[in-house]
Amino acid sequence: xxxxxxxxxxxxxxxxxxxxxxxxxxxxxxxxxxxxxxxxxxxxxxxxxxxxxxxxxxxxxxxxxxxxxxxxxxxxxxx
Numbered sequence: 001x002x003x004x005x006x007x008x009x010x011x012x013x014x015x016x017x018x019x020x021x022x023x024x025x026x027x028x029x030x031x032x033x034x035x036x037x038x039x040x041x042x043x044x045x046x047x048x049x050x051x052x053x054x055x056x057x058x059x060x061x062x063x064x065x066x067x068x069x070x071x072x073x074x075x076x077x078x079x
Contacts, residue, residue, distance in 0.1 A: 051058040
């Protein structure tokens with residue numbers, strides 16, 4: 001361990017043959033292999049459905065179905 005407070009602590013680690021035991025081993029990280037860029041997403045040729053084009057229609061249908069279900073459940077319970 002270094003007695004100088006300005007020096008970083010020496011962390012023991014694996015040594016290479018012939019290297020003194022007190023010397024730290026620092027190795028540069030290996031370069032990651034470069035990957036080719038992914039191709040851009042291509043839209044299929046088929047037409048999109050109405051709910052894919054206008055998702056607010058699907059949300060409105062879900063709200064209406066919930067309202068109808070609440071009315072039916074209310075009538076079954078006797079409200």
